[in-house]
Amino acid sequence: MESELTSPFLTIRDQPIYFQEDWSTGIGGGLWSTGLALAHYFKTEHAAKQARLDPLKVLELGSGNGLLSVCLAAWGSVQSLVVTDLDDQHLQLIRKTLQANQHILQNSEVYVVKHKWGDFETLENEAWAKIDFDLIIGSDVAYREELYDPLIASLQFFVKAKTIVLLGVTMADTKAVFFDLLAKGGFRYEKLGDHLMPENFRGTTFGIFVIRRKAGNCT
Numbered sequence: 001m002e003s004e005l006t007s008p009f010l011t012i013r014d015q016p017i018y019f020q021e022d023w024s025t026g027i028g029g030g031l032w033s034t035g036l037a038l039a040h041y042f043k044t045e046h047a048a049k050q051a052r053l054d055p056l057k058v059l060e061l062g063s064g065n066g067l068l069s070v071c072l073a074a075w076g077s078v079q080s081l082v083v084t085d086l087d088d089q090h091l092q093l094i095r096k097t098l099q100a101n102q103h104i105l106q107n108s109e110v111y112v113v114k115h116k117w118g119d120f121e122t123l124e125n126e127a128w129a130k131i132d133f134d135l136i137i138g139s140d141v142a143y144r145e146e147l148y149d150p151l152i153a154s155l156q157f158f159v160k161a162k163t164i165v166l167l168g169v170t171m172a173d174t175k176a177v178f179f180d181l182l183a184k185g186g187f188r189y190e191k192l193g194d195h196l197m198p199e200n201f202r203g204t205t206f207g208i209f210v211i212r213r214k215a216g217n218c219t
Contacts (some may be wrong), residue, residue: 003206006215007060009067010039010040010069010071011043012042012043012071012074012075013048013074013075015074015103015104016071016103017067017074017104018100018101019031019065019066019067019097019101019103020098021065022031022065022093023107024196025065025089025090025092025133026064026087026089026122027064028062028064028065028085028087028090028093029064029065029090029093030064030065030091031065031067032139032140032170033140033142033170033204033208034139034168034169034170034207034208035064035067035068035140035168036196036201036203037168037197037204037206037207037208038068038071038137038139038166038168038179038208039067039071040198040201041137041192041196041197041198041201041208042071042072042074042075043210044183044196044197044198045199046108046196047075048075052060054077055077055079055080056076056077056078056079056080056134056135057078057079057080057131057132057133057134057135058072058073058078058080058082058134058135058136058137059082059084059131059133059135059136059137059158060072060081060082060083060084060118060122060137060138060152060183061084061115061134061136061138061141061154062085062086062117062140062151063083063084063085063094063139064085064090064091064093064094065090065093065097066083066093066094066095066096066097066098066112066162067097067192067206068137068139069081069083069094069098069137070097070098070101070105070114071130072135072137073101073104073108074104075104076218078105079108079109079201080109080110080111080113080128080131081105081109081111082110082128082131082133083098083110083111083112083113083115084112084113084114084115085114085115086115086116086117088114088115091112091113091114094112095112095136097127098110098112099196107154111128112138113126113128113143115154116150117147117150117151117153117154118149118150118151118153118154119150120157123177132160133158133159133160133163134162134163134164135163135164135165135166136158136159136163136165136166137165137166137167138151138166138167138168139167140168140169140170140173141167141169142167142169142173142174142178142179143170143173143174144173145175145177145178148177148178149181150189152181152182152185155182155185155187156186157188159211159212159213160213161213163212163213164210164211164212165187165209165210165211165212166208166209166211167196167208167209167211168206168207168208168209169206169207169209170205170206171194171205171206171207172205182211186213186217187211187212187213187214187216187217188211188212188213188214189209189210189211189212190209190210191207191208191209192207192208192209192210198200
């Protein structure tokens with residue numbers, strides 16, 4: 001089915017991406033500052049140089065609307081794409097966004113699934129949960145302190161030795177203790193430099209962090 005949207009929201013590597021916010025589904029239905037920054041990062045020359053030709057296995061945590069997953073699929077070759085959220089309305093919006101961009105996802109194995117951070121008992125029989133992910137993305141997901149521990153628990157569950165995490169955070173919402181907990185949880189992190197971001201996303205109070213497991217903390 002072709003997209004009902006006639007004008008692309010943005011274009012990445014000559015591929016039009018269709019998206020429409022739906023705030024009626026809750027806060028995840030909108031596009032927040034770091035989500036927009038990460039989406040536009042995939043358009044940059046730096047991101048283009050990082051694009052891998054070999055198929056990626058990708059997980060998005062707390063997607064809300066599916067846009068970042070589509071942007072990433074337009075940026076690189078994606079073999080498996082798992083898009084997660086906890087809210088049923090958000091999952092419905094995610095499916096709508098993915099459907100509008102089938103021209104990008106037609107060669108990818110796509111899962112849209114419910115995942116509560118830190119809850120792994122329900123994943124024992126889920127094929128997608130056994131995938132060794134190359135890349136995990138998330139945006140505006142660490143905006144309340146009570147989310148820090150379960151989010152990091154999910155990272156510990158899914159991040160392997162070679163997994164790279166791209167996490168967008170707003171510094172006003174994400175406190176320093178989150179990064180302390182990340183380090184205690186066996187991760188190292190660094191913020192993408194402003195010079196690597198699109199010009200209108202430089203010098204802001206939000207940023208994109210690259211997260212990996214520390215040596216000796218790999219599973």
